[in-house]
Amino acid sequence: MPAFLKLKSEEFHEAGPAAPSLTRDILFEHVSFTYPSMGHPVLHDLNLRIQPGEHIALVGENGAGKSTLAKLLLGLYQPDSGRILVDGIDLHDMQLNSWRAKVGAVFQDFMRYPLSVQDNIGLGLLDKKDDPAAIQQADEMSRASEFIEHLPQSYQTLLGKEFEGGHDLSYGQWQKLAIARAYLREAHLLLLDEPASALDARTEYEVYRQFRDVARGKTIVLISHRLGSARLADRILFLHQGSITEEGTHDELLASNGSYAQLYTMQAEWYQEKAGTAHE
Numbered sequence: 001m002p003a004f005l006k007l008k009s010e011e012f013h014e015a016g017p018a019a020p021s022l023t024r025d026i027l028f029e030h031v032s033f034t035y036p037s038m039g040h041p042v043l044h045d046l047n048l049r050i051q052p053g054e055h056i057a058l059v060g061e062n063g064a065g066k067s068t069l070a071k072l073l074l075g076l077y078q079p080d081s082g083r084i085l086v087d088g089i090d091l092h093d094m095q096l097n098s099w100r101a102k103v104g105a106v107f108q109d110f111m112r113y114p115l116s117v118q119d120n121i122g123l124g125l126l127d128k129k130d131d132p133a134a135i136q137q138a139d140e141m142s143r144a145s146e147f148i149e150h151l152p153q154s155y156q157t158l159l160g161k162e163f164e165g166g167h168d169l170s171y172g173q174w175q176k177l178a179i180a181r182a183y184l185r186e187a188h189l190l191l192l193d194e195p196a197s198a199l200d201a202r203t204e205y206e207v208y209r210q211f212r213d214v215a216r217g218k219t220i221v222l223i224s225h226r227l228g229s230a231r232l233a234d235r236i237l238f239l240h241q242g243s244i245t246e247e248g249t250h251d252e253l254l255a256s257n258g259s260y261a262q263l264y265t266m267q268a269e270w271y272q273e274k275a276g277t278a279h280e
């Protein structure tokens with residue numbers, strides 16, 4: 001069972017209106033959220049409008065609330081106060097299954113299914129599961145095809161340590177399959193929470209760039225600590241202790257010389273130093 005279904009709270013609605021067929025507009029209105037085990041809110045009075053087809057990057061330090069925001073958007077948790085509207089419909093009142101069917105999500109704790117490569121990618125997509133052309137396109141986009149070609153039975157290779165003869169993959173290879181699976185869903189909204197953290201910075205950048213190019217017209221929310229990938233987004237939101245403290249394009253945020261600019265400069269210097277020592 002996918003991780004996000006396990007997280008699902010019992011109190012969510014399965015009645016109510018279905019998710020709109022075309023996601024036009026996502027609106028966070030004064031959203032606050034507190035985990036029951038925490039004494040203070042993780043998100044405070046957050047206001048955010050995501051335009052249709054917009055590519056958003058959510059960045060900020062560890063614990064700023066980025067994943068929590070993504071989970072609220074998926075309907076895994078409900079705000080304590082405020083509301084999240086999709087095309088004007090409160091997520092709380094919507095049939096969550098129909099909403100999730102329109103969202104392709106890759107979380108840090110993505111699932112690894114003890115199935116063949118092909119089934120791992122096409123899982124739950126009856127129309128796509130046996131469509132090799134669609135699967136191959138998704139793999140090329142996620143760069144999964146590079147290692148699949150070298151597996152003993154290519155797409156039919158059985159994955160997972162659970163099976164005798166099952167082939168295990170590296171974390172980064174599993175991650176590429178999860179990205180391919182999300183791409184194949186033809187979702188209106190793609191929610192990518194550190195989808196490529198196990199990949200090196202250059203591969204992450206390439207995967208995200210390709211994803212962005214093929215996903216034109218779809219809304220993308222990317223969470224990444226690598227600001228080199230985040231800079232490809234139409235708009236970057238910098239989260240600090242549960243509030244959006246800076247927002248704009250990469251160039252605008254650099255020009256404003258705030259926390260984003262500092263973090264970006266630090267990362268750029270780090271990569272330059274690393275490249276320098278590699279050449280010594």
Ligand SMILES: Nc1ncnc2c1ncn2[C@@H]1O[C@H](COP(=O)(O)OP(=O)(O)OP(=O)(O)O)[C@@H](O)[C@H]1O
Nearest residue numbers: 035037038042060061062063064065066067068069
């Ligand atoms: N299930 C949970 N129960 C209780 N507290 C949680 C839970 N998930 C996250 N938190 C806490 O909420 C805060 C925000 O966490 P969140 O994962 O949203 O941050 P983040 O910005 O995505 O961080 P990171 O960059 O490290 O992934 C943190 O203090 C975290 O410890």
